[in-house]
Amino acid sequence: MASVRPMIRLARCRPVPAASRIRRCFATASDVKNPAAAPRPDNRVRIVEVGPRDGLQNEKKSIPLATKIELVERLAKTGVSFIEAGSFVSPKWVPQMDNSSAILEHILTNKIASPIPITYSFLAPNAKGVENASALLKQHPGTYLTQAQSLEGVSAKPAVELAVFAAATESFSQKNLNTDIATSLENFRSVIQSAKGLGLRARAYISVVLGCPFEGYDVDPHKVAEIATSLLEMGADEISLGDTTGMGTAPRVQELLRCMAAAGIRKEDIAMHFHDTYGQALVNTAISLEHGIRTFDSAVGGLGGCPYSPGATGNVATENMVYFVESLGMETGIDLDAMADIGQWISGELGRLNDSAVGKAVLGARKIGVDAS
Numbered sequence: 001m002a003s004v005r006p007m008i009r010l011a012r013c014r015p016v017p018a019a020s021r022i023r024r025c026f027a028t029a030s031d032v033k034n035p036a037a038a039p040r041p042d043n044r045v046r047i048v049e050v051g052p053r054d055g056l057q058n059e060k061k062s063i064p065l066a067t068k069i070e071l072v073e074r075l076a077k078t079g080v081s082f083i084e085a086g087s088f089v090s091p092k093w094v095p096q097m098d099n100s101s102a103i104l105e106h107i108l109t110n111k112i113a114s115p116i117p118i119t120y121s122f123l124a125p126n127a128k129g130v131e132n133a134s135a136l137l138k139q140h141p142g143t144y145l146t147q148a149q150s151l152e153g154v155s156a157k158p159a160v161e162l163a164v165f166a167a168a169t170e171s172f173s174q175k176n177l178n179t180d181i182a183t184s185l186e187n188f189r190s191v192i193q194s195a196k197g198l199g200l201r202a203r204a205y206i207s208v209v210l211g212c213p214f215e216g217y218d219v220d221p222h223k224v225a226e227i228a229t230s231l232l233e234m235g236a237d238e239i240s241l242g243d244t245t246g247m248g249t250a251p252r253v254q255e256l257l258r259c260m261a262a263a264g265i266r267k268e269d270i271a272m273h274f275h276d277t278y279g280q281a282l283v284n285t286a287i288s289l290e291h292g293i294r295t296f297d298s299a300v301g302g303l304g305g306c307p308y309s310p311g312a313t314g315n316v317a318t319e320n321m322v323y324f325v326e327s328l329g330m331e332t333g334i335d336l337d338a339m340a341d342i343g344q345w346i347s348g349e350l351g352r353l354n355d356s357a358v359g360k361a362v363l364g365a366r367k368i369g370v371d372a373s
Contacts, residue, residue: 043330046082046295048240048271049075049318051346052103053084053123055303057096059350065099067349069106074342075300076114079333080318084121084163084297088129097123104136107158108143116333119150119159121203125177126187130194133162137198146199147237162195163203164188166231168224171214172207172244185230192234204228204236205273209256211247221256225263232269239270240297243284246277246313253284257291271295274316276302281316282324289328296321301343302355317356319343324358336362 052072056063072085085107086100100122107120124130137144137160145159166184167173173181188204195202209224211217228239241256253272260270272288272295274281285296298321304314322334340362347354354360 042292042294044294045289045325045330045332047080047318047321047332047334048082048084048121048295048297049080049300050084050273050297050315051075051299051301051303051318053087053097053100053121054297055299055301055315057087057094058305059096061351063096063350065102067346068099068103071300071342071346072103072107072120073112074338074345076112076118078335078338078342079115080118081116081333082119082121082161084123087123087125088132089123089125090128101132101136104133104160105140107160108136108140112158117145117150117155117159119161119201121161121163123165124162124191124195125165127190127194130162130191134194134198147201148199150201159201161201161203162191162198163205164191164231164236165205165207166227167207168209168219168227169212169215172212175214176207181227185227185234188231189234192231192236196235201238202236203238203240204231205240205242206231207242207244209241210243210249210252211245213245217247217252221252221259224256225259225265228260228265228270229263232265237269238295239265240273241270242273242297243275243281244273246275246280248274248284249280250283250287253287254291257288257293261291267292267294271297273297275304275313276316276320277313282320285316285321285324289325289330296325300339300356301347301359303346303350314355317343317359319356319359319362322358337366 052068072083075083086103087094087097088100089097091098104122122133124133143157145157150159166188167176167181170180173179173184177184192202206224206227209219212219231239270293272293274284298318299315300318302314302317319336319339322332322336322339325332340359343356343359344354344363
């Protein structure tokens, strides 16, 4: 079946503002930009901030709604253009996402300050989830942009995106979705079509593409490409390939992306979603960049984790990703100083350590500068 998806180019950037007049000697993105890097038309990287949903959903401590909303609002000011804000799933399975409807309503009814237009993404993995999201959107007509309006450059309102979550192995699909891959895909068809019926962008995640906690490292990249193709043909606008366990290595990332290309999937339709369990997230990012991928998921402060993958750490930290990408002479448009502040703040709110090495280094450099002054 031929794809009818519109071609989307939503990567936006802006110059990173100076957060302080204090001269710091290291650990800022501007300090490590590569002056020898020749200007290229594809040097813009889009970061999808997944902290408010993927980063928080597995936290054991109950997080107040006010904290979640403050996290979204703080992130909106950093220059990030996509924020994964919540999930319309049963609170029985994911209690932490119980107030996602309140977050969406807040977004629709309050003008959240941001330097650039933002798309807010919500997971809606089944018909009930779409029904709940749809009901809320219909209560507030005209408060959000449709996909077509976003493409026309209308920017006074937020855009909304719905997302589904597939798995690359049968074991993980059964554990995470309580069904086999084929059935889950058939269920997602109606979700994606419903999103399109609402005029919304649709995103699709595929979990455990580079390693499964139940089936090991040998996840078939051809199977991943097959699932991705099916989702794109249903109308998904973008496929986020998730290394949920952090098992991915450079050679296997390369093999996976070659399979995706061989299946006819455009690099513009792929996002990479790395976890840093084995310290390979930025290495795998470099390989992805070499293959032309320009969209990456990350979470401020390295938030996240997988309840079905013991030992798996959080998402690659947004601060680490921004620093790394901009050190290569590429642009994200994200204020690294502001992101470092948010990572430290939300880590404190959750009573956990800040898992961003770059975030801590930026804060340390700032302190040294203040002390020296």
